[in-house]
Structures are given as structure tokens and as C-alpha cells.
Amino acid sequence: MIKEERQKLIIEKLNRDQKINLLELSQLLNVSYDSIRRDVIELEDKGLLKKVHGGAVANSYLSFKTTQGYGMDNQEVLHLTRKAQKLFENHQTILMDGGTTNFHIAEQFPKNLELTVITNSLPLATVLNDHPKVETILLGGTYHKRYQITIGHEVMRQLDHFRVDLYLMGFNGLHPQTGVTLRHYEESVLKQKMAQSANKVAVCAIAEKLHNIETYKVCDIQEIDILVTSFKPTDVSLQDFRKHGIELL
Amino acid sequence: MIKEERQKLIIEKLNRDQKINLLELSQLLNVSYDSIRRDVIELEDKGLLKKVHGGAVANSYLSFKTTQGYGMDNQEVLHLTRKAQKLFENHQTILMDGGTTNFHIAEQFPKNLELTVITNSLPLATVLNDHPKVETILLGGTYHKRYQITIGHEVMRQLDHFRVDLYLMGFNGLHPQTGVTLRHYEESVLKQKMAQSANKVAVCAIAEKLHNIETYKVCDIQEIDILVTSFKPTDVSLQDFRKHGIELL
């Protein structure tokens, strides 16, 4: 029995049972425990399974990885992104960074909207494939696999060459006193620079992010020009923001 | 028993059993172990099987279906991209542009390969999400929706900052006299610049592209250092390329 044969059997059994036990398997295939163990290590290196204590499990995570977190099952988000469409006019240049909210907004652009979109988000650029009248410019830099955006010095440098009409900023927390906050340091620095490259800065906030505070500060609330929420502009929960002269949508 | 006869029998047995054992086979056919081994090496070079320790397996045997989007149904491409893996060593910096061939090569990087990959292709950057040890740098610029790459002045400018070990160039035509040619003008200019940023330039050519000529010229054949094809390096169809001192793989 050659190695490849064993490994194929392992994968097949794993797909049937979702989990395997190393000892059991070694008896079944009539080889030493060590060989099975080493097979499982190799297969894990190839990303075909996940090794756990006493055995291995199928890694089903691969299947829903591509759409990770980008599903639109949320009514609030849908409503919010619809509302956000009012921000855009033909022939504008818009700067948009990463995050699911911006992704969904771009996804819902009207098909005849003529925009130039500058972004550091790969999913965003990709979703704009379906919008022939949108010209897309991608900011280059170090690629961050988890967020699927580019970051770092090179992105900052490219921002010097642009002055955009509107920057649609993604964020994690928005608070009347603390301002805009983020979980990721590198991004928070980048967003500061982005805000400086734009005539206007807009944010779209689901209720969960309103009045939330995260670790890294991006900017004060005064620097935000437009706030899109799913509340009515007159809602009491927004009164602290109204004070700062922010346009509410 | 002549070589061709043996090899035919090997392939037939392989198609029946999906795997063969070299020792067993040598006894069955009554020839030395070495002859069988050398037959198998030849057959692997032709892409008809995959050699493994102690035997060989059918090509389909190992494909646990990791492919997505850019379907990989072509045996020649599979073989070619496998062969191309020999180009890479740990801790190198590689420049790769767009095209399906480069995509498939990246897709098949060993999971433990430590590389820095610089690219202007969005699908390529995305596929590298699954390779935790590969650092990806994305070149920014105007996004071309059809090819899903960035192009234009800004990409060119960023290239000034890099000097890479190897540039893996995608292309449409490769001809011993005409050189490397392309269908898309903007890209052809970009590729010239890319070639200048690299210590070595490699191309991977399926048979269809060999001796093919397209509209826009990228560079002369002399500027290519390594050519990966599914032919043996000694094959007659490659003799015109050999003359130019190109390393054949």
C-alpha cells in the first residue's frame, strides 16, 4: 500500500464520517499508527483536513469561506444601503474602503450610475464588475488577507494624488464624544489620511455601531459630514450627533 | 519488448487500477526495475501520470478538487502548473501578473511555501488567501474589469520601487523570432516594465501558445530566462528556443 493510496482512503472516509480516529484507522489499514499520523499531518499541510486530538475532522470551513460575512440576510442593512444610494450623483469620484456595509452599498448601485470609485477593498472592486459605468481604481499596497484590503505605506502614498468628492468610511464604533473608532490599528491610520483626501466624509451606521466605542480612534465626530442610519433624522437617539452639525439621512 | 510497448501497458494498467507499483510491474513485464522507473519518468514528463514514492498514480487520483471559479479541467494545464512549482524557493519575491495560467500556478503553491508575491491580478491575490505563508502585495491602479487586473500609469510607477527575484509573465503568443506577444496593448507596455524589474523572467506555455503570434509585442525571446512547457526539454519543437539560451523546464 503506497502513501497516496492511504491518504486517498483517509480523505474518503473523512468525507463520509466527517471525523476519523487515528488508532482505528491504523488498524483498519493495517499500518502503524505513526504512518497514519504522518499522513494526517501531510494532509493538514495541504489544507484538506484539520488535525485534532486523537484524530482529524473535515474542514468544512472551506465551503462557505468565499462569502464569509458578506451574506445579506439583515433587513436593517438592506434598508440602510438603499438609503445610502442618495449620497451619489453621476460623475462623482467616491472613495470607499473595506467592510461589509460598503460592499453592500456598492452591490446596490443603480446600473446606470456613472461613478469613479477609488477603493482599497478587493471584494468591492470585484463586485463593481457588474456595473459597467463605474470606473474603478484600486489602491495598491500590502494585501491583508483577513479583511481583503490593501494597507500600508504605499496606499497612503497613493492617496496624495487624489482629491475625491466623497469618502464613504467604514468603521466599528461611532460615538458623539469619542468620535469614530476602529478595532484595527493600521486601518485607523489609513482612514485618517483618507478623510483628509475628501471634500466630504460620510458614514453608514447600523444601530449596533451607534454609540459603540472601539480601541483605535480615527477622527472626531466633527469631521464627519453625513451620517446615514436607519433611524429618522429626528429620532432622539441621534440628537447628540445633530448637535455637531452633521447632515442626517 | 520495446519501450513503447511497455509504456502503453503501463498506462493501460494505470487506467484500470488507478495506481501501479513499480516492483510488481517490473516482474510482470519481465524487465529491470530501472527500465520501468525510467518509463514512468517519461510518462510523467508527458503529463500522463504522477510519479510517487514506490509507484505511480493516475493524474486524476490526487485532485481533491480545490479548484474554484477558474475551472481546471485541462490535463495539460494541470501538468504544466505542477511543473512550474519547481521555479519557486522559500523566501523569494515573485512578480506575477494576470491570466489563468498564473492563477492555477498560485492555486497549487505548496501550503508551506514562504513567498512574497507581488501582483496586479485580483483573482490571484484572492486565491492566495488560502496560503498563510505567502505575503501578497497588490499593485494599485486603474482596474480593468474584464481581465480583473490593475493597469495604467500608477502600476508602472509602483514597479520602480521593486526588484524581484522572478517575474512569471503571462502572455498570448510565444515565437522564437517574434518573441512574446499579447492581444491587449496596455498590458504589453506594462509587461515590458515588469520584465525590467526582475532578475529573471519565466513563462509557462501550453502548446497552443507556442509558436503563436499576437498583435502587440512585449519583448524579444532573449529576454526570457526560463520556459516551462509540457514538452521534454529535448523535444524538437523546442529547438528554436534552445538556440537562444533559454532554460527549458
Place this chain on the structure above:
DNA sequence: TAAAACTTTGCATAAATTTGCAATGATGAT
């Protein structure tokens, strides 16, 4: 046709891979 050049084949040897075993360390369940 004969000589030269090349290919194929089997063998010997050295290098590399795979495998199983035993000792030691780590982990999980009770």
C-alpha cells in the same frame, strides 16, 4: 556498407524517503 553518434538497458553504489519502534512529553477524562 561501415563508422560514428546516439539511445536503451541493466547493474552498482550512494543518497533520500518511508516506515515502525521505543522513550519521553503532553493532554484529556474521570
Place this chain on the structure above:
DNA sequence: ATCATCATTGCAAATTTATGCAAAGTTTTA
């Protein structure tokens, strides 16, 4: 906390692979 189970490591044996070499066979060329 203890014990049983599992994981890791180093090692040695067995198997397989790579390489050079020489003999035999095949093709090319003059």
C-alpha cells in the same frame, strides 16, 4: 490529581530513488 490515551522525537531498518557506467542495440551520416 491521577491515569490512560495520544503526540512528539530520535533512531534504525527497509525500501526506493538518483546517478554514473558499460554493454548492447539503433539510427544517422558519409
